[in-house]
Amino acid sequence: MMGSVEKAVLRAGYCKGKCVGEALKIQSGGRCLLVRWDENSNGKWEGAESADSDLYGYRWRDDSLETQRGVDSCEGGGWEHLNDPASAIVEDFRAERQASQVRLFITVSARAFPSLRLSLERWLPTVNL
Numbered sequence: 001m002m003g004s005v006e007k008a009v010l011r012a013g014y015c016k017g018k019c020v021g022e023a024l025k026i027q028s029g030g031r032c033l034l035v036r037w038d039e040n041s042n043g044k045w046e047g048a049e050s051a052d053s054d055l056y057g058y059r060w061r062d063d064s065l066e067t068q069r070g071v072d073s074c075e076g077g078g079w080e081h082l083n084d085p086a087s088a089i090v091e092d093f094r095a096e097r098q099a100s101q102v103r104l105f106i107t108v109s110a111r112a113f114p115s116l117r118l119s120l121e122r123w124l125p126t127v128n129l
Contacts, residue, residue: 001065001082001090002106002120005058008035009095009102013128017043023129024102030094032059032074037128048072058082060093065106087111092119100126 012035013023025034036045036054045054053070059079060066066079083090092107107119 001108002104002122004067004082005033005065005095005104005106006122006124008056008058009033009104009124010127011035011037012126014038015043015045015128016041019043019045021045024097024126026095026097027074028059030096031061032057033095034058034072034074058093058095060090063089063091065090065093083108089114091117097126100129102126 014037016038019038021036023036027034034055034057038045039054040052046052048055048070055070055072057068057071057074058065059074064085065082067082068079087110089109089111090106091109094105096103102124104122104124107117109117
């Protein structure tokens with residue numbers, strides 16, 4: 001789960017041409033991360049309306065970490081769980097940007113053993129921003 005978000009942050013901003021727009025946005029007090037990169041290396045960032053959209057979102061909502069392709073906002077439906085809500089509870093997720101780094105933090109527990117928690121913190125370079 002955390003690996004997927006880490007990869008997205010590392011890819012954010014990649015462009016094989018002259019892309020226009022913001023490559024990384026943190027919203028909702030750090031509870032939502034929106035990133036974009038030139039996935040097909042065509043030299044431009046495809047918008048939210050495109051089937052080949054280069055926009056990706058990650059948000060913490062209802063004890064889950066969710067993702068969706070083709071979003072330029074943290075609102076709305078259609079988001080998919082990265083965790084299985086029946087077995088894992090995402091208790092916290094936060095992203096923050098500090099200079100040329102992004103800090104990701106997540107806390108997860110198992111539904112069967114709620115007192116056992118795993119917290120991870122990662123500092124990632126924003127190599128393409």
